[in-house]
Every structure is written in C-alpha cells, then in structure tokens.
Amino acid sequence: MATIAFIGLGNMGGPMARNLLKAGHAVQAFDLSEAACTAARDAGATIAAGPGAAAAGAEVVITMLPAGKHVREVYTGEGGVIASAKPGSLFIDSSTVDVDSARAVAAAAEAAGFAMVDAPVSGGVGGAEAGTLTFMVGGTEDAFKRAEPILAAMGKAIVHTGGPGNGQAAKICNNMILGISMIGVSEAFALAEKLGLDSQRLFDVASKSSGQCWSLTSYCPVPGPVPTSPANRDYQPGFAAALMLKDLKLAVEAGQSTGSPLPLGGEAAQIYTLFCNSGFGGKDFSGIVNMLRGQK
Numbered sequence: 001m002a003t004i005a006f007i008g009l010g011n012m013g014g015p016m017a018r019n020l021l022k023a024g025h026a027v028q029a030f031d032l033s034e035a036a037c038t039a040a041r042d043a044g045a046t047i048a049a050g051p052g053a054a055a056a057g058a059e060v061v062i063t064m065l066p067a068g069k070h071v072r073e074v075y076t077g078e079g080g081v082i083a084s085a086k087p088g089s090l091f092i093d094s095s096t097v098d099v100d101s102a103r104a105v106a107a108a109a110e111a112a113g114f115a116m117v118d119a120p121v122s123g124g125v126g127g128a129e130a131g132t133l134t135f136m137v138g139g140t141e142d143a144f145k146r147a148e149p150i151l152a153a154m155g156k157a158i159v160h161t162g163g164p165g166n167g168q169a170a171k172i173c174n175n176m177i178l179g180i181s182m183i184g185v186s187e188a189f190a191l192a193e194k195l196g197l198d199s200q201r202l203f204d205v206a207s208k209s210s211g212q213c214w215s216l217t218s219y220c221p222v223p224g225p226v227p228t229s230p231a232n233r234d235y236q237p238g239f240a241a242a243l244m245l246k247d248l249k250l251a252v253e254a255g256q257s258t259g260s261p262l263p264l265g266g267e268a269a270q271i272y273t274l275f276c277n278s279g280f281g282g283k284d285f286s287g288i289v290n291m292l293r294g295q296k
C-alpha cells in the first residue's frame with residue numbers, strides 16, 4: 001500500500017480519496033476548503049498544511065481540481081508539488097483541464113525528474129462514490145503502468161490513450177461528440193412533436209435505424225422511452241449542463257490552438273452557453289431539449 005497525497009477534495013476528489021483509504025492506502029490530503037478537509041479527516045486522511053506539505057513524503061500525488069490554472073499553480077507554484085515531492089514520486093492529475101495546461105505541467109514535472117499522467121474521468125459523482133470511474137490516461141507506458149493499480153481503487157475502466165495530454169484530448173473529444181449528439185437528438189424530438197409524431201414511436205424507429213446513438217438509446221432526452229434517463233426525474237443530473245459547457249469550451253479552445261475547424265462543436269458550446277445563462281446550468285445537459293422546444 002502507498003502513501004498518497006490527495007489535493008482537491010470536492011464533489012469528486014472527496015469520494016475518490018475515501019476509496020483510496022478503503023483500499024488501505026495512507027492519504028495525506030489538502031484542500032482550500034476547511035469543510036472538505038474535515039470530511040477527509042473524518043474518513044481517515046491526514047490533513048496537510050498545503051500542496052507541498054501534502055506531497056512531501058508521498059509516493060504518489062493525485063490532484064482533482066477545478067481547472068488548468070489551479071493545476072498549474074498546485075504543481076509549479078512556489079511551495080507546490082514539484083518543489084516539494086520526494087524524488088521518484090508519481091503525479092496523477094485527474095482534473096478536467098485544457099490539453100495545453102496538461103502538457104505544460106507534465107513537461108515541468110518531467111524536467112524536474114518526475115513521471116506524470118493526466119487521468120481525467122467520466123462517471124460523475126456517482127461513479128466517484130461507487131469506485132466505478134473510467135480513467136482516460138495520457139503519459140508514458142511506464143507512468144501508465146505505475147498509475148494503473150492506484151487508479152484501480154477508484155475506477156473500473158482504465159484506458160491508456162497515448163502520451164502526455166492525450167487523456168484530456170480523449171475526454172474533450174468524447175464529450176464534444178456527446179454534446180453535439182444530444183442537441184441533434186433533442187432537435188429531432190422537438191420537430192417530431194410539432195409534426196404530430198409520438199416520442200415513443202420516433203424512439204422505436206430511430207433506436208433501430210441510422211439515427212441510433214447513446215444520447216438516444218441510453219440517455220433519451222424526453223420522458224418515457226428510456227426509464228432511467230434524467231428526463232424521467234425532472235432533469236436532475238446526471239451530468240450537469242454547466243460541466244458539459246466547460247468541456248465544450250475546452251474543445252473549442254483546443255480547436256483554436258490546433259487550427260481545427262469545429263463548426264458543430266462551436267455551435268454546441270453557444271447553445272449550452274444560452275441554456276446555462278438562462279439558469280439551467282445545474283440541470284442535466286439533456287434538459288437542452290426543453291430550450292429547443294421553446295419551453296421556459
């Protein structure tokens with residue numbers, strides 16, 4: 001069992017750190033929020049005074065932070081992880097951040113002699129609590145092999161997606177497909193309604209035809225056809241629209257920095273911006289169907 005520094009104990013990081021403790025690891029935790037630290041202490045973690053103090057003496061450092069700027073600060077800032085970690089330790093950043101930040105921090109870690117992987121997740125808070133997250137891991141083969149047994153305590157699928165930054169690349173490309181396809185499926189149901197075509201009948205046809213996709217068959221945005229989808233519980237997330245918007249913005253940013261035209265990714269980001277600005281950022285992202293139907 002390892003001594004693991006865990007920095008960022010929010011909605012995702014809190015339960016992930018608890019699963020590491022349950023698996024028998026020692027956890028040295030830090031968060032700017034006192035409440036988050038208290039909850040981690042109650043679960044059996046030791047609380048450190050800062051990111052550097054958490055990293056000192058740990059064999060593995062895991063971060064679960066809001067965005068790229070927090071990740072840069074925690075690793076490369078004064079008194080940060082890189083300045084304080086013990087030689088040979090492994091860094092795992094599981095936050096969802098821009099690819100450029102992921103690659104810059106991995107390069108800074110490597111220059112200081114540390115191995116690092118970016119390992120963003122899908123599965124949400126439910127997956128973090130149940131220990132069933134999917135990890136998309138970018139880094140060297142050796143770093144991946146070292147990270148895998150640690151990640152196994154928090155997830156059920158661990159996929160090596162290539163070199164540094166490629167975990168983030170896989171995450172934003174997948175979620176861009178999801179955002180676009182959810183809008184497409186929602187537009188179809190809104191149009192069907194106006195044409196007098198029953199939702200269940202559209203589902204029966206499209207789920208067995210070329211319109212078939214995950215947004216339709218696993219996460220149908222209208223109530224009825226897929227009983228487990230958030231549409232049947234007033235669009236309680238699930239996957240909040242604000243998080244979908246964050247991921248779409250990261251995709252657009254990556255498109256700009258690589259010169260990749262993303263006409264539909266860009267449009268999807270605009271549509272989710274409007275939805276979130278109308279006060280629905282906390283609703284499941286499939287609730288976009290109601291905006292497309294013209295409902296308030």
Ligand code: NAD
Nearest residue numbers: 008009010011012013031032033065066070095096124125
């Ligand atoms: P959160 O806001 O609940 O938690 C982030 C935590 O980081 C907070 O407790 C905050 O106090 C802490 N923090 C911020 N700056 C810090 C610093 N400098 N030092 C120490 N702690 C600091 O967010 P979350 O929902 O746990 O998400 C974390 C990451 O996981 C994000 O990048 C998010 O996009 C990603 N993610 C979230 C979900 C989800 O369903 N919530 C799903 C997949 C991925």
